[in-house]
Amino acid sequence: MSSYFYKTTAPAVLASIQAWDEKRAEFDAKRENLKNVFGGPGSPMHSGNDSYVGGVKISASQDLDVHWRRPDDYGYRALRSAAKPGKGATKEARAAYKVEHERLQALWKEHCPDSISKDDVWKAIGIDWGSVWLSGGVFFQHEGVVYLHLGFQLKADGSQAEGAVEILSSELEAARQAVLQKCEAA
Secondary structure, eight states, X not given: OOOEEEEEOOHHHHXXXXXXXXXXXXXXXXXXXHHHHHSSOBOXXXXXXXXXXXXXXXXXXXXXGGTBOOOOTTSEEOBOSSOOOOTTOXXXXXXXXXXXXXXXXXXXHHHSOOOEEHHHHHHHTTOOHHHHHHHOEEEEEETTEEEEEESSOOOTTSOXXXXXXXXXXXXXXXXXXXXXXXXXXX
């Protein structure tokens, strides 16, 4: 597969990437904040370009099985759609489970962040998300410059990613390493 490398300083493209970075940071903060509500952080789930929370990392105790599915391979438990009392539970216990489950569902609805999609930012910067989906693509910004690593070539007429100019892979890699070093230092 081919790779193409671009950079742009167009204000509209930079603003789109910065808005995505802020949206992603807000999503991650809300996801992590689920530990204050349920006792464990939310799972960082991905499906294509979408990010969502599928469960929380809480105890694997079977006592929680009434309301939560068993932990996945990473220890995250998803909230059931309805309480699932064990066999032999009394009528009163079943009613209590139902009330508790409704409370948990309300908390989940209130505190769990909505899913977010990178498709929105690809569209905002003028790149067809379908091309990204089929051929791949990554973006990041560093010091006021947006870098694009794509599996397809942008149109020469400039109709995609305003102001984008093709660069060498070494220039993109140098910027990527600078961003990584900055993250490690933080």
